[in-house]
Amino acid sequence: MIVRGLVFVILTLFPAGAIARSWFLNGVGSSGIYHIWEFGDDGLVSSLTPALSPPDGVLHLAWPSAIAPDAHTRRLYASAYTTGWFQLRLWTSTNEGAWIPQGIAFQSDASEPGGIGPAQVVYEPGAAEPYMIYYLDRAAKQIKLATSVDGMTFTRHGAVITPSLPEEASGLSISYACRRANGEYVIFYHGYYNNTQNAVALVATADGPHGPFTKKTVIARPDGFASTLSAHRLNATATADVAVPLGIPLLVGGGTARQEANVAIKQDETTIWFERPFVFDHVSDRLVSVSRNKVELSYAQEQPDGSWRGVFSLYNPDPGVASEYTTEGSARSLTAPWSYARTGFRFKPWYRGGENSTENPTPLLSNDACSS
Numbered sequence: 001m002i003v004r005g006l007v008f009v010i011l012t013l014f015p016a017g018a019i020a021r022s023w024f025l026n027g028v029g030s031s032g033i034y035h036i037w038e039f040g041d042d043g044l045v046s047s048l049t050p051a052l053s054p055p056d057g058v059l060h061l062a063w064p065s066a067i068a069p070d071a072h073t074r075r076l077y078a079s080a081y082t083t084g085w086f087q088l089r090l091w092t093s094t095n096e097g098a099w100i101p102q103g104i105a106f107q108s109d110a111s112e113p114g115g116i117g118p119a120q121v122v123y124e125p126g127a128a129e130p131y132m133i134y135y136l137d138r139a140a141k142q143i144k145l146a147t148s149v150d151g152m153t154f155t156r157h158g159a160v161i162t163p164s165l166p167e168e169a170s171g172l173s174i175s176y177a178c179r180r181a182n183g184e185y186v187i188f189y190h191g192y193y194n195n196t197q198n199a200v201a202l203v204a205t206a207d208g209p210h211g212p213f214t215k216k217t218v219i220a221r222p223d224g225f226a227s228t229l230s231a232h233r234l235n236a237t238a239t240a241d242v243a244v245p246l247g248i249p250l251l252v253g254g255g256t257a258r259q260e261a262n263v264a265i266k267q268d269e270t271t272i273w274f275e276r277p278f279v280f281d282h283v284s285d286r287l288v289s290v291s292r293n294k295v296e297l298s299y300a301q302e303q304p305d306g307s308w309r310g311v312f313s314l315y316n317p318d319p320g321v322a323s324e325y326t327t328e329g330s331a332r333s334l335t336a337p338w339s340y341a342r343t344g345f346r347f348k349p350w351y352r353g354g355e356n357s358t359e360n361p362t363p364l365l366s367n368d369a370c371s372s
Helices: none
Strands: 003-005 018-028 035-040 060-067 073-081 085-094 100-107 119-123 131-137 142-148 154-161 171-179 185-193 198-206 214-220 226-231 237-239 249-252 260-268 271-274 282-289 294-302 308-315 325-331 357-365
Touching (some): 035 060, 060 119, 073 119, 131 171, 142 171, 154 185, 185 294, 325 357
Parallel strands (some): 060 357, 198 294
Antiparallel strands (some): 018 035, 119 131, 142 154, 171 185, 198 214, 226 282, 237 271, 249 282, 260 271, 308 325
């Protein structure tokens, strides 16, 4: 007999160094264009109008970094896609006013022909060069560092992480970086294997921001779950012949006009209860866990007892399907295996501009501390 269930508990994940409960992430709806959206800490989009839209000559914006260097100023960086991920652009806001474009803050040079995204901008008050970019050199398959005094003119310092593990055999990419109270620097990243069809979440540490970051540890792996499901439109129950993962995003009908995401919250034999009614009818449609193929830890915060909590981005559960969503997770220590909190979507995709993707969340931060 299959009898499983869970109760959703909202975890309070107040960002380390945060001055407001604001988050920024990239999302995509039926338009197929990635914009930057602002969310509240409640997981709901703050406005149905994007915080940032691609300017002229740019097709997509993704991987935001939000920084508040003082009480009156906000900076929002985002990777920009033209013919590739070759640029990092900056927008600023004063006294929570409109976002004003400041142009290209950083871009690939001749040594980086494949582009430089993703990129994360980290701010360390008091440092001689307080702005640091950890970014992917896509051609070299390395995570590199660049630093700046003003956040607009950067100096390159080369690679801080290079592939060395089997899980990095097909490449790697930056997820999140921060500084612990003991002075140790931490980079969460993801490594690709199996010809980039799968990705694991990893962590590496260093004594200083320039690295090299070593002591690499795999902290989360994809679950590989795939099956079928049948459900009726406007009904919040469904049937399946297998035990379905509870409390994490699931994709139903991927690759069809009936594609939608939902969260299973209870199962009794072949009957499954879901978080919300289905939008479409499904008859033996493909059902996959969004963490089937690729997982990364987009944000992490150290707790007073030494444990960690954070937000995962789960993505590419089926080839060619845009289904990139977030869920919460935790671990007993920095290098311990992470587990999902089973609280569903951390950031809700139930709006037109994010129905197919709400991923890569970053809180508005005033410093680079791993803990408050």
